[in-house]
Amino acid sequence: MREYLVAMWRCRYFWLSLARNDLRTRYRRSVLGIGWSLLHPVVMTLVLCTVLPLLLAVPVKSYVPFLFSGLIFWNYLVSVTSTGCQCLFQAEAYIRQYPAPMAIYPLRNALAGTVHFLISLPVALLLSWHFSGVTNPWALISLAPTVTLYFLLVWSTATLAGLANVFFPDTQHLCEDGFQILFFVTPVMYDRAILGRVQLDWILKYNPLVHLLQLLREPVLDGRVPPTSAFVSSAVVVAVVMGLAISSLVVFQKRVIFHL
C-alpha cells in the first residue's frame, strides 16, 4: 500500500498534467469557457423550476437553490463515474508502455470533475443567498471535509467503473441506467417533505447518498454545520466504496493489460 502511494506520488506531474490538459481542451473547445461546467446544472434547474411548480406545490424561491445544489453533486458523481468507465481504455497507450500504478488513470477523471464541482459550488451559494438571504458563512468551513469525502468517493467509483468496463463492456450502459434509477430515489429534486407526503421517506433511511447530500446542503442552504452523525455515516459509505475500489485494484490490476 505504502509503496503504491509512493509510486503514485513519483509520477504526480504526469497525472496532474493529464488532468490539466483535459480541462484545458474542454474549455478551449467551447465558447462558454469555464461556464461549461455550469451549463448542465443551470439548464436543468431552469427547466425543472419552470415545470415542477406547475405540477407540484413547491415554493420556487427555496426550490431553486435546493435543486441546484442537489444537481451539482449529482452531476459530479455521475460524470466522473461514467467518464471513468473509459479511463483505462483511454490510457491504453501508457499502460502498454509503463507499469505506472493504475489508480492514477481514474484519478485524472476525478480531478477534472472536482474542478468542475468547485466552480459550481460558489454559484450554488450565491443562488441560496440571493433567494433566501445571507446565512452564516462560518458554516461553510465544514465543506472542506465534505469535498474531501466527495473526492474520495468519485475517485473510487471511477476506479470501479473503469475496471469493470475492461472486463465487461456493458458497464457504461448499465451505469447510466443505474444512475437514472438512483436519481429518482435520491432527494436531488424532491425534498424530504415531498417524499414524506407520498410515503417514500423510507428511501431516505436506506439510500447512502442522502447523508452525503445533507453535508452539502445544510451549510450552503441553511448556514448550518451538519451534525457529526451525518459526517460519520457519509465517511462510512465512502470508506466502504473505497475499500471495494482498493480490493478490486489489488485483484484485477495485473490482469487489465490482457483485456485492453
Next chain:
Amino acid sequence: MIVRQPMARIVLDDASLVFRVRQHGRLTLKELLVRQLFHRSVNPLIEVRALQHLSLGLNEGQRIGIVGNNGAGKSSLLKLIAGVYRPTSGKCLTNGRISSLFDISLGFDLDATGWENIDYRGYLQGETPKTIAAKRRPIAEFSELGEHLDMPVRYYSTGMLVRLAFSIATAAEPEILLVDEVLSAGDITFQEKARARMRDLINKARLVLMVSHDLTALAGFCHQVVWLDRGQLRALGPAREVISAYSEFAHGNRGAAA
C-alpha cells in the same frame, strides 16, 4: 553520507506468463445470460502460454540478446521485465531504473502538442518540471521537428511520430535498457543518427537486453544470447555459439518445410 548505488540486476525465478483471452473479445451481458442458461459458452477462454518456467539471473555489465521465432515470447519477456506484464506464477525481480524502447510510437496524447508530449513521457518516467526542462531542448533538436513541435501530435506523419518517440525514449539515462527492434526509425538520414544514438545508449546503460531479428547486429552488440522457443528457454550462452545454433535450427526448419 555514502551514496549507495545498488547493482543493476534482473532475476527471473521460475516465471511463467499465461494470457487468458476470449475468442471474440470481451464478455457481454448477453453472453453471460446465454451461458447461464445453456451452460456452454460461445466465447470460450483461450490460454496462451507465452512464457513457461523461465529462470534467469542477469547482472550489471551484461549485454544480452534475445532470439527466437515469431511467437517465441521475446517481446513478452521484455514486457515482463519492464513490469508491464506481471508473472502469472514465479517471480520477476529487477533492480535499477528501467527504460524500455518498444512500440515506441505508443504512448502519445494525440490532442497535445509535441512539447507537451515530451513533458508527459518524462513525467511518467518520474521526471520533475525542473529535470525535464534541461532535457526538452536536446530532445527537440535531436528530433529535428522544429516548429512542428507546437502542433498537436494528431497531425504528425508516422515518420514524425517515430522521430519524436525515439528522441524522447532515448533521452533517458537508463540503468537497465530493454530494446525491441527499434533500429528502423524514420527516414534514412534519421536512421543513421538513430543507430549512432542507440549504440551510445547501449554503451552507457549498465544492463541491456535486446530483441532483434538482425542476427549480425546482435552478434556485434551482445556478449550473451538467450534463445527462446515457444516460451521456454532453449539456450543461454556466448553470443556467437547460440546465434549459430539458432540459425542452423531456423534454416533446418525451413529446409524441412520446403
